[in-house]
Amino acid sequence: MNNFSPNMLKTFKECPKKYYYKYIEKISVPQKSTPFEKGKKVHALANYYLKGEDISKLEKVLTPDEAHAWNLLKSNEYFQKTYVNSEYNLSCKIGDFWVGGRIDALVKDGDDYYILDYKTGAVPQDPEHDYQTIVYLLAVSKFLKTCNSLTFVYIDLKNNMNHKIKFNKKDEYETELLKICTQITDMQNFPSNTNRCKYCEYNKFC
Numbered sequence: 705m706n707n708f709s710p711n712m713l714k715t716f717k718e719c720p721k722k723y724y725y726k727y728i729e730k731i732s733v734p735q736k737s738t739p740f741e742k743g744k745k746v747h748a749l750a751n752y753y754l755k756g757e758d759i760s761k762l763e764k765v766l767t768p769d770e771a772h773a774w775n776l777l778k779s780n781e782y783f784q785k786t787y788v789n790s791e792y793n794l795s796c797k798i799g800d801f802w803v804g805g806r807i808d809a810l811v812k813d814g815d816d817y818y819i820l821d822y823k824t825g826a827v828p829q830d831p832e833h834d835y836q837t838i839v840y841l842l843a844v845s846k847f848l849k850t851c852n853s854l855t856f857v858y859i860d861l862k863n864n865m866n867h868k869i870k871f872n873k874k875d876e877y878e879t880e881l882l883k884i885c886t887q888i889t890d891m892q893n894f895p896s897n898t899n900r901c902k903y904c905e906y907n908k909f910c
């Protein structure tokens with residue numbers, strides 16, 4: 705397989721064995737649903753809203769917690785910028801590999817572009833080097849071809865904060881992606897990383 709998403713790369717980095725279970729054997733394990741549901745609802749509402757649809761009925765059935773997150777997003781400064789696209793798949797080629805994923809929203813202010821990613825849960829600990837940041841910045845930069853600036857913005861709805869990463873590491877990012885995609889493709893036996901087992905959804909049978 706030569707197509708990789710940020711989640712695939714993150715999983716491999718976390719534990720190659722987990723990658724094997726999840727993406728090669730395709731074994732799925734149920735996840736806790738509450739935070740997941742909140743995130744799904746906020747993403748869906750944001751997409752309808754940005755596309756100009758009437759969401760008044762949907763807003764009325766939100767729980768207080770969901771409404772709080774949604775109102776924070778709706779009033780976020782980056783959410784007010786000019787809409788370009790939302791919830792769309794974008795990929796780019798790095799060497800022999802395709803990398804890509806689904807972007808929450810792309811907005812702009814003149815020729816300055818912003819990739820928005822809404823987080824109702826945790827924001828990556830090292831956002832600048834997170835595979836989601838790397839993949840989306842590279843994919844959007846290739847898609848836009850020319851722009852004044854490109855910035856990835858994690859909108860942290862838990863803490864009402866924005867985490868911004870400017871796109872200025874193209875070569876470093878491409879080298880990193882080539883390295884990990886090659887590692888995955890060349891791997892024969894997927895080793896365990898036992899430091900991560902405590903929080904792993906596969907630990908019941910691994």
Ligand code: SF4
Binds near residue numbers: 720721898906910
């Ligand atoms: S239980 Fe541990 S070794 Fe097994 S897949 Fe999960 S993290 Fe990897």
